[in-house]
Amino acid sequence: MGDELLRLDGVSVQYGHGETSVTALTGVDLTVSRGELVAVMGASGSGKSTLLTVAGGLRTPTSGEVVVEGHYLSQLSARQIATLRRRSLGFVFQDFNLIPSLTALENVSLPLELDGLPLRRAKRPALDALAVVGLADRADRYPSDLSGGQQQRIAIARAVVGGRSLVLADEPTGALDSTTGEAVLRMLRSRVDAGAGGILVTHDARHAAWADRIVFLRDGRIVDDAQPTPITALLDGVGR
Template sequence: MTDAPVLQLTGVTQQYGEGATSVSALSGVDLTVQRGELVAIMGASGSGKSTLLSIAGGLQKPTTGEVIVEGTYLSTASARQLAQLRRRSLGFVFQDFNLIPTLTALENVTLPLELDGFRARVARRAGRDALASVGLEDKLAAYPDDLSGGQQQRVAIARAVVGGRRLILADEPTGALDSVTGEAVMKMIRSRVDQGAAGILVTHEARHAAWADRIVFLRDGRIVDQSRRDGAETLLAGTP
């Protein structure tokens, strides 16, 4: 791993509303993720897990604090710079897949590259390679409705990693999948991180968090505990 982190959150807070009705989703969160590191975020519903992921990916701005992705300060980045960063550096994997139903598997994967100005032939080659890496080289022309849930999630992962994205953000990516397919999805995410990406995995499943190098626990918007892989079993043993 390099010394410079891929992702750094410093003093991040997120507050909704004002006065007596205000709600604090995150409170003073500090988090650093290095290249080649997968960090699992765990916590009860409403603890701030998805908010943290959204802020890390520049989908929303924190109330206070700073987010830095590959040296880019998101607070001062323009809308164009943020869009470019998401296309080139960030890969999102969501529980509900977010595939475009009118596009084939290959078109769904290559769309971010084409929007970023890649020539169609180059984008298609990269898309085919990404789909092959998740075992879907025979489903290039299939539409999402013709694919199983597990296959759709693999297409979403191929889209998240195509073009060599360096930060993978996964929000409950196995929540809608059976246990066998869920384990396969975790292997794919782990493999991409082992190849040099940084990753954040939001999950409520201890067996999936066990794939991570570090587990961070959130409670009421604050990091209350964390452990690296060699100490994770002790933390997970007490997870409800």
């Protein structure tokens, strides 16, 4: 793949202290490169969401290093990490997290505006991102006027607007029907194939089959890191 976007070196996360402490991740090593989608699977409580928040700079690991586009997060200030998140990282959540009082266009352009781009200049790349997910004609609609699948596609547009290089998706299809969920995964796969990198947290082997690699977590440890060949048969011709 080349062009490493993300690296986790020996990352561990522990909550609390002493007898009440809980270990969420232990010695996790992981890389994601451009053009690569990595699926993360595991039972509830295995550390999947913690891994995603650490990778996105939303949580500081207890030990180990997180490197995003060559930047060691441990060497950056909170403000520098926030800037890196806005410019390089896109998050997609199961519950969409769109702002209900903003239109689709305004939701997608918001990260650019927060980064200092005037609204008139933010509109063009936001419209381009909406076009990529097939919703340019819904730019003036509010989230309440859109279906769940459309809202999730807007969330993906927001995650990739401005050429963000790394998309972190936490169960993005969990609230969608199978047909709509497949469309959302196709959008995510298309963005990765265009040069981004991605992490997809999922419980569903059919969804993981869209990835280039599948990482399995158990009790906060990576127990397997493999190509998805054994489960691609589940797609029955659907997907990549």
